[in-house]
Amino acid sequence: MSEVRMRVGAMLSQQPFRFVKAQAAGNDFVIFDNRDGRIRPDWRAFVRWVCDRHYGIGADGVILIENSSVADFRYVHLNSDGSPAGMCGNGSRCALRFVHEELGFAPLLRFEIGGRIYRGSVSGDEVTVEFPDRPHVEPPPAVQGSDWRPLASVFVGVPHLVLVVEDLDGMDVAAIGRELRHHPSFPEGTNVDFLSVLDRETLAVRTYERGVEAETLACGTGALASAAAAWKAGLVASVVRVRFRGGELRVDFSREVARLSGPAHLVFRGEFQLPRLPEGWDGSPR
Known part of the structure; x- marks a missing residue:
């Protein structure tokens, strides 16, 4: 280990990291107030450890709340494998809940991610994100x-690849999702959504998420993508409920912008110092 890495590791081990665990329809995230810039988005091993459900806290991803010169805050989303995500529907709704309840931000907000500005709102249990463009x-x-x-x-x-299935419960989402996730039509890989139409206003969906490399209990962009594909095909109305194994979301295309809504909650607060990890696990930031 280099002298620089040793100094960084020693500094980090002395200062606890404070976090909040949040979930939206079972899609769970560890959120850090990173307005001081302490955590770098390229600390992939750090993110992997935080998200590990055996050695770390456990989550589908890490969210960093940072300062923004063009919006109320900058939202950085990192998948559980440490890779960055251009957007996360449920993660952004958890971020909105966090900045409103923990940081005292107003209930109507603007945030930036991936060079784009999104609007959001918090009202009771409901948290809504408005996407600047329809899918x-x-x-x-x-x-x-x-x-x-x-x-x-x-x-x-x-990106999402949306599939229509008859027997959603019987689908091998892990095996099929893993195979299609690397399809050559998607140079950077894709999420894979398995969709079943229940009626004109209701979809059931399961999603294999890129970057998590597994099925998650829910996926906000998966709900939006599935609803958009089904709506364009004439299978559902412009406002639709999307049921996941972890809960239900609502997608609304009846306005100029696309809206994703549903509950999002803060689960618990905590702090940690970087532990001594098992042999073979490189837990130092990089």
């Missing part, structure tokens, strides 16, 4: 399965 829906790549068919490729700040 970009395109024909899917030429893929086909025995018990699913591709519906659309959708971009909502991050």
Whole structure:
């Protein structure tokens, strides 16, 4: 280990990291107030340890709240493998809950991520994010399965491949999602959504998330992408409920902007110092 890394590791071990755990429909995140810039987004090993459900705190991703010169705050989202995400629907709603309840921000907010400005609001249990543009829906790549068919490729700040299935509960989301996640039509990989239409106002969805590399209990951009694909295909109305295993979200295309709404809650607060990790685990920031 270099002298610089040793000095950084010693400094970090002496100062506790304070965090808040949050969840939206079971999609869970560890949030840090990073307005002092202490945590760097390229600390991939740090993020992996925080998200590890055995050695760390456990989460689908890490959220950094930072200062912004163009909005109320800058939102940085890091997947559980340490990779950055251009947007996260449920993560952004948890971030809104955090800055409102923990930092005292107003209930109507603007935030930036990936060079774009989003609007959000907190009202009781409900947290809503307005996307500046409606999802970009395109024909899917030429893929086909025995018990699913591709519906659309959708971009909502991050890419999604939306599939229509008959038996959603019986789908092997992990195996199929892992295979399609690296399809050559998506140079940077894609999230994969498995969709079943329940009626004109209700969808059931399961999502394999890129960067988490597993199915999550819910996915906000997956809800938006699935609803957009189904709406464009004429399968559902412009306002639709999207049911995940972790809970229900609502997507609204009835206005000029797309809106994603649902509950988002802070679960607990805590602090930690970087531990002595098991042999073979590089837990130092890099």
